[in-house]
Amino acid sequence: MALSAFDLLTITFHSLGRNPLRSALTTLGIFMGVAAVSATLQVGTISRTLIAQQLEKRGAPQVSVYPDWDSGGRSSQLKLEDMEYLRQRLVGLRAISAFNWAGPTPTVFQDKEFSPPMSPVSQDFLLTSGKALLSGRFFTPEDFASYRPVVVVDQLLAEQLFQKQNPLGQMIYAGRRPYIIVGVVATSLDENAPPTGQLYVPMPVYNALTGSRDIGSIQMRPDKLENVEDLSHQAEDLLLQRFPGQKFKFWNNVSDIIQQQKTLEMASQGLMAVGAIALLVGGVGIANIMIASVTERTAEIGLRRALGATQQEIMLQFILEAMLLSLIGGTAGLGAVHGLTVIVADTFKLPYEFNNRIAVLALGSALLVGVGASLPPAVRASQIDPVKALRSE
Numbered sequence: 001m002a003l004s005a006f007d008l009l010t011i012t013f014h015s016l017g018r019n020p021l022r023s024a025l026t027t028l029g030i031f032m033g034v035a036a037v038s039a040t041l042q043v044g045t046i047s048r049t050l051i052a053q054q055l056e057k058r059g060a061p062q063v064s065v066y067p068d069w070d071s072g073g074r075s076s077q078l079k080l081e082d083m084e085y086l087r088q089r090l091v092g093l094r095a096i097s098a099f100n101w102a103g104p105t106p107t108v109f110q111d112k113e114f115s116p117p118m119s120p121v122s123q124d125f126l127l128t129s130g131k132a133l134l135s136g137r138f139f140t141p142e143d144f145a146s147y148r149p150v151v152v153v154d155q156l157l158a159e160q161l162f163q164k165q166n167p168l169g170q171m172i173y174a175g176r177r178p179y180i181i182v183g184v185v186a187t188s189l190d191e192n193a194p195p196t197g198q199l200y201v202p203m204p205v206y207n208a209l210t211g212s213r214d215i216g217s218i219q220m221r222p223d224k225l226e227n228v229e230d231l232s233h234q235a236e237d238l239l240l241q242r243f244p245g246q247k248f249k250f251w252n253n254v255s256d257i258i259q260q261q262k263t264l265e266m267a268s269q270g271l272m273a274v275g276a277i278a279l280l281v282g283g284v285g286i287a288n289i290m291i292a293s294v295t296e297r298t299a300e301i302g303l304r305r306a307l308g309a310t311q312q313e314i315m316l317q318f319i320l321e322a323m324l325l326s327l328i329g330g331t332a333g334l335g336a337v338h339g340l341t342v343i344v345a346d347t348f349k350l351p352y353e354f355n356n357r358i359a360v361l362a363l364g365s366a367l368l369v370g371v372g373a374s375l376p377p378a379v380r381a382s383q384i385d386p387v388k389a390l391r392s393e
Contacts, residue, residue, distance in 0.1 A: 012320045015293065023325060026289050029282030030329030030366050031336075036275030038337040038362040040268050045358065046341075047264045049351045051257055057189045060130025061225050061254040063232050064099070065239065066217035068247035077214040080122065080203075085242060086218065090234050094223040097129075098122040098203055100216040105199060108173045109161040116157050116197035118174060120206035126185070128221045136168045136183030139202050143182075147205050151179035156187040157197030174199055177209070225261070228252050279365060282329065283373035286322045290377035293318070298384060305386035318378035319371055326370030330363045 016023045055061065067078060080098055087096045102118040126138045134155055143150050151174065158167040158181075167181045179201065187195050207213055222231045232250045239248055294301070301314055338354060345352035 009320070012317055012324060015297070015317075016321055016324065019289070019293075022289050022292070026282065026285035027325050027329040027332075029278060029285045030326050030370065031282075031333045033275055033277075033279030033282050033369070034330040034333030034362050034366045035337050036271055036278050037365055038334055038358060039341075040271035040275055041358040041362065042337060042341050042352070042355070043271065044264065044268050045355060046345070046350050046352055047260070051261060053351070054257055055130075055225075055254065058253050059188065060128065060221050061228050061252065061257075062128055062130075063220045063222070063228060063235065063250060063252045064217045065220070065232075065235055065248050065250050068249045078218060079213050079215060082239070082242065083122070083215070083218050086220070086235055086238055089238055090220065090231065092223050092227040092231055092234075093220060095124045095127040095221040097125040097127070097219050098215040098217070099125065099219050100203065100206065102206065105175045107157070107161070107197075107199060109170065112161050114157065114160055114197060116153075116199050118199040118201060118206075120201050120203040122203050122215075125200070125219070128219045130221070131188070132186040134184045134186055136181070138183050138185075139200075144202050144204050147208055148202070149177065149179045149205060150182045150202065152183040152185060152200040153181055154185050154187045154195075154198040156195050157199065158184050160197060174201075225254065225258070228254055228258060279369045282326075282366070283369040286325060286370050286373040287377060289325075290318055290322060290374045291380075293321070294377050294381045294384075297381075301381055301384050302386040305384070311382035314384075315378040315382035318381050319374050322370040322374030322378075323367060326366045327363075330366035333366075334359055334362060 065078075078098075083096060083098050087093065090096070098121065100120040102120060104115040105118040106113060106115050121139075123139060123141065123144060126133060136152075138152060139150065142148070151172065153161075153167065161167065161172065162170065167184060170181050171178050172181060173179075185198075185200070188198070189195065203215065218235075220231055220235060222228050229252075232252065236248065236250060240246070304314065341352055344350065
């Protein structure tokens with residue numbers, strides 16, 4: 001006679017209840033494994049979110065190279081041709097641009113005057129820096145080719161000069177020269193200094209005014225964050241080939257973030273190893289309890305077989321016992337990690353949201369371990385000869 005699902009669950013709970021200590025210890029192993037796996041994934045998610053927030057404040061990951069100083073002055077002056085030389089040879093490069101620093105520049109609109117720093121830039125500066133364009137446009141190839149007196153300002157300077165007016169198309173005087181505003185970009189946030197506003201002008205316009213073709217630095221954006229250091233080494237080798245004996249300095253804006261990422265990866269690997277070991281221990285516990293259960297219940301299994309229970313029902317019962325232990329331990333582990341994470345996130349102001357994908361992955365791993373560990377004992381139980389089992393009573 002086939003058992004109903006309710007009867008099968010009743011028998012399963014009764015079997016586990018007969019050995020509460022053994023069941024509890026096995027559940028504890030699964031609890032620890034799921035907790036470690038879930039904590040590892042949560043730490044990774046929160047850390048990646050924090051890294052993304054830090055990158056958003058700093059702009060895109062980028063490497064800057066500029067001439068070094070020696071006793072006789074600058075070792076070499078970079079030019080736009082040098083930037084093109086690097087563009088054609090660098091591997092893993094997403095964007096490259098030139099940047100100069102013109103210093104604080106008196107900027108006037110009607111009766112308002114401020115002195116934001118002016119930065120002459122090349123065409124791909126917006127992509128290299130990762131700055132968000134809030135309104136208008138950035139410089140076009142025609143702006144560079146025609147030496148148009150156009151300017152892009154950041155949001156802070158636009159608010160200072162125009163308050164609630166639309167800055168696009170307005171004429172301002174920067175360094176006593178007229179410029180037309182064509183775009184507004186987001187203001188860069190610096191934890192060490194308050195923002196002061198920013199002016200960006202096409203580099204050819206600035207070079208024409210100063211009579212110099214030199215550029216202050218070359219900025220390179222890698223296609224991936226982890227390629228920042230490799231891009232620095234490539235650029236250094238190429239520039240030393242182009243300028244033998246010259247000196248250059250390299251700087252990137254994400255060195256500490258890369259170090260944090262490496263530390264995170266090491267911590268995640270350690271936690272994942274702990275989680276895997278804990279799950280393995282839990283799996284061994286499940287296998288042990290199933291083997292012991294099969295041995296202790298040989299006569300019961302024989303009687304049930306004699307009364308019409310199929311091999312599939314016997315095997316399903318033992319697998320179901322393991323699944324219940326895994327489910328109880330896994331759910332408790334997820335709940336504990338979630339509660340602790342909420343407390344820690346609230347205390348340290350960390351970004352955290354319950355992730356269904358992580359919960360499914362952690363709980364699924366526990367169920368997989370439970371079913372896998374219980375399968376051999378369950379198969380063994382289903383193959384017991386009912387006649388021999390009853391004789392052993």
